[in-house]
């Protein structure tokens with residue numbers, strides 16, 4: 001599946017009034033079709049990012065959903081964060097990242113009590129869901145390898161603001177609001193570019 005076909009597939013999912021389980025099943029199918037296409041791994045890598053890792057929007061800011069390619073440098077990581085209540089899914093495109101999910105036990109003002117859930121290695125088209133419930137909304141992601149990794153994230157509702165959860169000495173977490181950043185948009189237009197570094201695919 002080509003980048004533009006993925007955008008069109010997500011547009012179709014958005015147009016229908018689907019049950020959440022059906023949305024997830026269709027997201028999973030579209031993501032696997034996209035990450036299984038060798039041409040999609042020819043990503044123009046950039047080391048320059050406004051944040052801890054590189055986030056490139058495959059579609060347009062005008063769309064009512066987001067398809068984000070995230071590029072993880074060697075030994076890079078995200079903090080624990082939420083997704084502003086959206087339904088979505090994440091798939092491995094290249095390399096290995098590790099995702100840990102966190103259950104929200106309770107919140108009080110800007111303080112949260114979390115319980116770490118399962119960890120998963122995202123590789124070989126593995127797809128993990130993002131859901132509004134208290135067990136599937138928070139996660140962190142780590143590239144613990146010495147090569148680059150790439151993941152594809154689809155959010156059926158655009159995320160502009162979200163919270164990161166900073167660990168405290170007493171075991172609780174302080175919620176800190178953040179604005180989501182992008183290092184590029186409409187990337188589908190230039191997706192088929194030569195690989196500039198021998199990074200993608202080297203660890204998969």
Ligand SMILES: [Fe+2]
Nearest residue numbers: 081082083139
């Ligand atoms: Fe995330």
